[in-house]
Amino acid sequence: MILRRPFFWIIAAIVAAFAIAPAIGDNIELRESLVLAAVYITLASNINMILGYAGYVNFGSIVFFGLGGYFSVWLMSAHAWPLAAALVAGGVAVSALALVFGLGILRLRGVYFALSTIGVNEGVMAFVANFGPWGGSTGIYLSPALFQPLGGPAKALWVIYYLLVGIMGLSLVLSYAVKRSKFGLGLLAIGQNEDAAALLGVPTPRYKAIVYSLSAFLPAIAGGLYFFKSAYIQPPDAFDLQLSTETIVVAMLGGQGTVAGPALGAFLYEELRGWLLTSPTFSHFQLVVAGVLLLAIVLFAPGGLMGLLYRLWPRLRSFLE
């Protein structure tokens, strides 16, 4: 059972640390920094299921986050849905959409798939920017009254934070559970050699479509929470190319294919980013730093930080996945 494994308790400890740390002394600054870390971990863990397990690059993963945000915010503002219902509906809708997309584009393999995900990103952004009911390029603004059911804005921010941490925890558990399952083994086999996997009876197109859809669910909910927190949503923020690329950098930095890697990478990247933003020399060069980091990892340490740790302490493999 998953509960018996030590790694499950490591995940629980990470989530607990996220939940408790900012609550001590009402540290709002720390909480805001951890919000971003939680979003990075959620996005990176989910992209890792495609990138790390199945070996497919998804350049358009941010579409899930942005569309989830749009669905939820729109349901709350135009149809007055309560937060929880809007979030779940957003997640389900985006997952279903991803499944439809996935059944189409996942018949493509390797680079063809990667190219089409770039197209998904540009196409969806252009679509949303022209889509009237979602406000087109001006987006949707939420009324402050929507924070009232959660006990006013100040308290609502804490509620949102705990929900985000919960989503982060679920992402890690999902990532772990998938890796341990027969389904996950199939994905890893696809990542190694898709033809061989298909010959051995892995239903490759179906598995790829399922993982594409699965990896859309939690990021969509995280998007709903994130944009509920900002109280507005616009196409350039929802489909932020930078966040999309950072997600890949984070997953590669921590170690693609491992469960703990994306979390480690996300946490370190968030710290690095905070430092870069405040540093006078580097504040304009965030993308450059991300690019150099990614290039260095790809060329010299394709296993990422977890790869390095495993090499230093091979025993780590037995309990840190």
Added chain:
Amino acid sequence: MLGLLASILDGVLIGAVYGLAAMGITLIWGVMDVVNLTHGAMIVAGMFAAYVLVGAAGVPVYATLPIVLAGGFLVGVGLYWLSVHRVIGQPPLMSLLSTFAVNLVLVGLGTAVWGTDLFNVPASLPGFSLGRYTFPGTHLMAALLTGVIALALYFFLYRTRLGKAVRAVSNNREAAELVGIPTARVLALAFGLGVALASVAGMLIATMFPFTVLSGDAYQLKSFVVTVLGGLGNPTGALVAGIALGLVEGLTTPFVPVSWTLVIEFILFVVVLITVPGGLLTLFRRRRPA
């Protein structure tokens, strides 16, 4: 009716330039199975090279072409040794990510220097009038220069020894190595050529439309659409498909708002990828070695 015809003809002129850019991607893919994700950034680099050369150095607009071509080639060769050489022969994930990383660095540097404002390269040529409609001289010139460059590339690939080496490596890298072709240097050459085509296409686009540092993404997507339409790895297909895409753009602009263009192109892209992954030209011919 005449308006629609004019719009289509103008689309074809612009489409030729899309084809030129796509030839850059398809050449690199054909030779080394790498999708060059610095493509968009190099298109933008060509735009800004023209902007700086014309604005600061006072070079006549079309005299920047050979400079951009040579500069693009050198940068491309450098990029090959920096980011591609180590990942040749590895899974596509690795070369996608490494060229993507270089793209991030270039876009980051570009935004730090120029921000995201609109720029344009002042180019004016007498237009060509057809009834009430006038085709801008810059569009005619761009299509003409595209034709010249495409012919030159064809001549290089099919009539020179070095071009034959490129085609040999593209056909079978091990066999080429066995007969004494220095494959790594040929790969670097091909990458340089691909990047040079992208930057020249950027320079020509800059004479027609205003641009920003972030314009690369949209043109890169167009190049992918064109490349896929023409069949990955097929330069002639890329040029034909570029013209076809321009035709589609010219056909739709009178009826559909410009901001929808990318959506339409993306749908076209996915439909072609799924139905005829070998490119549209495969519909017309049986089988012919590339």
